[in-house]
Amino acid sequence: MNGLEREIVGLLPRLRRFARALARAPADADDLVQLTVERALTRRDQWRAGTRLDSWMFRIMKNAWIDETRARSRQGGLFAPAEAGERVGDDGAGAMEARLAAAEVERAMARLPADQRLAVALVLVEGLSYQEAADVLEIPAGTLTSRLVRGRMALMADLAEARP
Amino acid sequence: MSAEQRLIAYLDGELSPAEREAFEAELAADPALAAQVELHAALSARVARTYAPVLDEPVPPRLTAIASVANDRGGLMSSLPRWAAMAACLVVGVLAGRAFWPQGGPLAMHGRALVAQGGLDQALTHQLASDPGAIRVGLSFRARDGRYCRTFQSPDDHLAGLACRGDGRWVAETAVAWTAQAQPDYRTAASATPPAVLAAIDAMIAGEALDAGAERAARDRGWKP
Numbered sequence: 144m145n146g147l148e149r150e151i152v153g154l155l156p157r158l159r160r161f162a163r164a165l166a167r168a169p170a171d172a173d174d175l176v177q178l179t180v181e182r183a184l185t186r187r188d189q190w191r192a193g194t195r196l197d198s199w200m201f202r203i204m205k206n207a208w209i210d211e212t213r214a215r216s217r218q219g220g221l222f223a224p225a226e227a228g229e230r231v232g233d234d235g236a237g238a239m240e241a242r243l244a245a246a247e248v249e250r251a252m253a254r255l256p257a258d259q260r261l262a263v264a265l266v267l268v269e270g271l272s273y274q275e276a277a278d279v280l281e282i283p284a285g286t287l288t289s290r291l292v293r294g295r296m297a298l299m300a301d302l303a304e305a306r307p
Numbered sequence: 308m309s310a311e312q313r314l315i316a317y318l319d320g321e322l323s324p325a326e327r328e329a330f331e332a333e334l335a336a337d338p339a340l341a342a343q344v345e346l347h348a349a350l351s352a353r354v355a356r357t358y359a360p361v362l363d364e365p366v367p368p369r370l371t372a373i374a375s376v377a378n379d380r381g382g383l384m385s386s387l388p389r390w391a392a393m394a395a396c397l398v399v400g401v402l403a404g405r406a407f408w409p410q411g412g413p414l415a416m417h418g419r420a421l422v423a424q425g426g427l428d429q430a431l432t433h434q435l436a437s438d439p440g441a442i443r444v445g446l447s448f449r450a451r452d453g454r455y456c457r458t459f460q461s462p463d464d465h466l467a468g469l470a471c472r473g474d475g476r477w478v479a480e481t482a483v484a485w486t487a488q489a490q491p492d493y494r495t496a497a498s499a500t501p502p503a504v505l506a507a508i509d510a511m512i513a514g515e516a517l518d519a520g521a522e523r524a525a526r527d528r529g530w531k532p
């Protein structure tokens with residue numbers, strides 16, 4: 144393994160987390176990570192050493208996800224059914240409650256339009272600054288902020304409804 | 308900046324020091340605004356908490372495997388025949404259900420499975436690790452699901468991998484682009500086995516690898532579990 148591969152292996156946990164925020168069903172998310180890594184390796188000459196590898200790979204994943212989403216919607220309903228993303232185990236009551244709370248968030252995220260979901264995932268899940276997130280998405284910072292705000296407001300409304 | 312934008316930018320640490328100070332002064336004087344901030348802070352924490360556990364999950368070997376494909380020969384992917392580079396991303400192809408493999412290669416798509424054919428199928432079925440041949444068979448072992456699995460290396464195809472026996476065929480669980488090292492002695496299976504294949508073995512093996520006697524016995528039974 145040379146330097147880039149090693150760095151990519153180090154990034155895999157974060158790539159998986161970002162993918163999970165986008166694709167929800169764990170198997171779909173890992174497929175997305177796989178596609179991302181594969182694309183990154185075939186385009187390795189486009190990677191400029193010294194720039195942020197995470198941002199570069201998030202951008203590749205964003206594009207891969209959008210491509211896949213479009214391809215799937217053309218083929219019609221190939222997305223995993225909504226419940227496939229939920230893994231409610233038989234662990235303790237506390238863990239169960241946390242799991243259910245997480246499942247509500249996952250459901251609410253899955254209802255967000257793609258552009259808002261990307262903004263929320265980069266800032267709230269991955270902790271990128273607005274400028275970094277805007278760079279990943281290749282949009283102006285103002286557009287990022289408005290997508291983020293709309294996404295947050297939608298999540299807020301959705302989750303408030305889910306709570307009795 | 309709208310009121311929401313400002314509030315959220317405050318929480319995300321995106322306000323300038325002056326804007327921040329002004330916002331905090333308003334906050335101190337406006338309980339309704341403070342309540343809003345609290346709601347949004349709770350949302351941020353909840354979203355982060357939902358996905359944080361993913362970082363602690365073990366990374367599936369297939370993902371580490373792709374990133375390891377180039378191993379210590381940098382740029383391997385670009386210097387190999389196109390189909391060998393495809394082997395590197397075979398799982399992507401399998402999952403996408405695309406039949407991309409050229410006819411006559413060592414592996415062929417059957418539905419969602421990548422199945423050994425031709426010389427590779429023959430070697431996996433009949434050859435012992437000690438037998439010579441264009442294709443080398445390395446370790447044989449029982450997987451946790453009961454199937455027999457064997458590692459293989461095909462220098463001519465620039466391919467190494469792991470295949471398991473089921474329904475009368477060998478299904479590749481892992482296959483990576485691989486090139487025999489310069490020394491002629493690529494027979495020493497363990498040292499020549501790519502990390503991705505080793506990782507797949509670790510993930511699947513039940514107990515120990517078969518010794519020569521058990522390998523022969525399993526072959527003579529036709530690799531039936």
